[in-house]
Amino acid sequence: MSLLSKLRCAFTLGQGVLIENKALTTTDDPISFFDNWLKEAEKSGIILPESMSVSTSTTEGRPSSRMVLLKEFNQQGFVFFTNYGSRKAAELQANPFAALLFHWNMLQRQVRIEGRIERISQQESEAYFHSRGRGSQIGAWASKQSHILNDRKDLVDSVKYYEEKFAGKTIPLPDFWGGYRVIPDSIEFWQGKADRLHDRFVYTKQPNEWKITRLNP
Numbered sequence: 019m020s021l022l023s024k025l026r027c028a029f030t031l032g033q034g035v036l037i038e039n040k041a042l043t044t045t046d047d048p049i050s051f052f053d054n055w056l057k058e059a060e061k062s063g064i065i066l067p068e069s070m071s072v073s074t075s076t077t078e079g080r081p082s083s084r085m086v087l088l089k090e091f092n093q094q095g096f097v098f099f100t101n102y103g104s105r106k107a108a109e110l111q112a113n114p115f116a117a118l119l120f121h122w123n124m125l126q127r128q129v130r131i132e133g134r135i136e137r138i139s140q141q142e143s144e145a146y147f148h149s150r151g152r153g154s155q156i157g158a159w160a161s162k163q164s165h166i167l168n169d170r171k172d173l174v175d176s177v178k179y180y181e182e183k184f185a186g187k188t189i190p191l192p193d194f195w196g197g198y199r200v201i202p203d204s205i206e207f208w209q210g211k212a213d214r215l216h217d218r219f220v221y222t223k224q225p226n227e228w229k230i231t232r233l234n235p
């Protein structure tokens with residue numbers, strides 16, 4: 019490694035450059051690989067390492083992206099929660115494919131996940147909804163996410179309305195709110211390395227296994 023690379027590495031806390039990524043070739047399960055990377059991101063002190071970009075696209079092929087929080091993942095897929103009346107929901111209704119993106123800059127790592135998307139069951143959404151604080155539950159009821167808000171006061175009034183409506187009661191899951199699961203058919207792990215000789219490898223879903231391919235950086 020050149021002196022410049024070493025300096026750059028030190029300045030960027032370049033663990034990505036320094037850590038030999040031994041696991042790269044030793045696992046055939048991208049979900050457990052992702053689990054390791056997310057845990058390392060948590061340990062490294064990155065704030066909200068579970069935040070990710072979700073990209074959707076209209077049927078005309080116009081993409082849009084926004085950040086959400088990953089709340090659950092397993093062999094079935096990657097789950098986030100949102101408003102089913104939002105812009106992303108409308109795009110997903112018309113074109114049920116999404117791309118997720120994580121960037122853990124301190125570790126010089128990126129993960130790209132692509133696949134079909136589906137709504138999770140109402141029971142699963144219910145369980146998560148009731149695990150949230152009361153304020154978040156009221157917020158879900160009060161916000162017509164992605165729709166025009168003429169005055170912030172309207173939102174504050176809406177919160178007040180639902181606080182009174184549900185006072186002393188269990189707040190039900192709104193029928194316009196819940197989770198989506200991205201069922202991955204492709205997961206790419208990117209590890210920054212010195213001199214732009216980064217490591218990239220892609221897991222592509224086959225009927226009974228994942229195929230692993232390396233890509234040029």
Ligand SMILES: Cc1cc2nc3c(=O)[nH]c(=O)nc-3n(C[C@H](O)[C@H](O)[C@H](O)COP(=O)(O)O)c2cc1C
Pocket residue numbers: 066069082083084085086087088098099100101104105106107163164
């Ligand atoms: C770090 C971060 C986390 C977020 N998490 C969520 C989330 O979990 N669910 C959600 O609906 N919006 C979340 N948002 C807000 C979205 O980025 C977005 O503004 C909202 O979902 C509306 O998007 P849409 O109009 O494209 O549907 C988050 C924003 C940030 C910056």
